[in-house]
Amino acid sequence: MIGLMVFFALAIPLAIHMLSRSHGKIIPFPFIGLLPKQSTPTELQIHLRQKRLLLIRLLLVASACLLVSASVLYEWWQQSSFYKGIDTPTPTVVISQDWWELGTTEDKQSLLSALQGEKLEQLNEVFLLAYSNPQANNKLRTVTKATVIEKLLNNTLFDSAYLPQDPPLIPLEDMWSIAQLIGAGAPLKSNIYIYSSNRYSQFVGVPLVVEQTINWELNSSAPAILPTNTAELKVALIGFEEANLTHQQQQRMAWAEVAIESLMSVYPITISKHALTPLNNENDHSWQTLAANYDALVVDNKDKLSISYTSKLIELRSLPPYSQTQYIADFGKSLFASKQQEYTFLNTALSPEQIRLTAKPNKPSSVAPLSREQSHPWQKWLILLMLILFVAERLMSEWPKKTQVQSSSPLKPSQ
């Protein structure tokens, strides 16, 4: 369809030139026997100049068509094999030691297949993240792809010889800072493959903007260090009748359940759900029973409860959004506040949504098509090209007119 439109658009200047070619200037002359009989080189140059004008007009129309359809063509070009063949940057692979230690045989087999496959064929080196203290002493170094494949085949760990001797210049607190560090030195169009566990300890930082496409290869974490001397925590999810809950409230209650289930992989927690009507009396029997039997009461909006504040009450509305990684930590701290204990949640497993949603701030899914068209990299060059072509077309089309006017009338000879 685009090709057809371009064809018709290009036909317009072509038709103008073909039609105007038939209108030659005829000047009566008293005796043409005095005129030279053969065509002169200048006449041929005039033809060439007109052809250049035609070419410029065709380019002008073609560039306008390109500008209109640039977004579509740019996406097509990016997806084409030609583009991939000439401009595919080397992919980057980051493997965390956490992933290596916690990964199952299937996970490592998957990495081995990827390294030996076509997708990572151009890969030479692999970034290896090793740590002794997960929060402070992360170290990043590179090893060859062959070394990684050898280790995978032998199912062995990286020993201390592979750890860097010097501390990194930039403290690598979490996988997002590593992704940003890698992305700063990688081409914009490159793919970054990050093999990591989904433990909260790997994502304690703040998600940062990374221009490149990040592919998260996450494995499920197993609690490496289980907390000791922990008593079972009893949690009651208090939801009012569903007819009285908004969609957002229902969604927040669902996220709370997911968070509690994630914490249950580390801590002994029991959970029960209660559907109540809004209470107007703090001496209500049901409420008093719940407060007595559970360590934490989770509600979405405490304003509907006409009761005095209790330390057991956790209001979901006051927590950060679920998409933030600190949601788990904040929620866990609120849960265990009644126990008056110091807990860490580094081993808590994050959901893939929490990682992927926050790790791709540069890939908004709901962007207006117009703004996407305006921001593609060809646009400014096409506009500049159109301006240059327009100026050239004006100059070249005006000059011949002046000479034709002079020559067409014998009453106005040039001086």
Place this chain on the structure above:
Amino acid sequence: MHTLIDPALLAQLKDLPLVAKTVAQGFLYGMHTSLQRGSGMEFSQYRAYEPGDPLHKIDWKLFARSDRYFVRESQRESNIQVWFIIDASASMLHGSAAANKDSWHKLDYAKHLVATMSYLAQHQGDSVGLLGLSGQNAQLIPAHAGYQHWQKCVLHLAHLQSGTVFPEFEQVQQQIAKVREHGVVIVLSDFYQNNNEIFDAMSKLVNPKTDVIGMQLISKDELQFPFTGRIHFEDRETKERLTLSGKAAKNEYLQNLALFNASLKTKLQGMGIEHHQVNIDQAMDASLRKFLTLRAKPL
């Protein structure tokens, strides 16, 4: 003082007698206006008899009425005939660069020039004859003297139409034969010809008693060739077309024109014909004055 008559202004006037008189007055300014008197048919005046006058010139009827002797004098008649032959072919329609298109061309210029020179000729008592030649017709006005005849010539000049090509000599030999010897013949043409038809006609006019003058009319466009760009040139007579780049063809055209003019001058001088080139984009009285100065004798 003499006023230059601009060709563009003449083209706007469209009044042959007025233009001719206006231009001619510039030449007659300061000249004695008395007529040469002598024998002739047209009465001029009476004068008192003086001793020595032939007796047969005394008007006896007047003597009977007045009882005094008067001698009858007539205007002297010149036996010089001034003939104007105008080339009225289509190439003479080539326009002047100074005037509007199709309003002033070589034929117009020739008409005004002939009207002026014929006025001068009749003013000095010469007979004036006119022959307009084109492919379709040949308009001949026999040579006579007098103001009324001049007016008749001007009327025919005004109605002279252009044709296609200059006629062959066989077609106009009868008219050429009527051009009387012992006079001045002025041929006004651009001398663009295909088969030497103009030279053939002019060669028949040449004799020891006749001065033949060839006035070549040419325009500024032809002299300077200001055309640029890709142009289809169309011959006015043959309608043949030639597509050229004006700028590139200019040098070769000017060389050809120089050769043509040199050849024309040589050919005419070889036949004993004076050659004068007149630019129709220059003031007519200036061109006429230049012509008369170079000729160094009256018409």
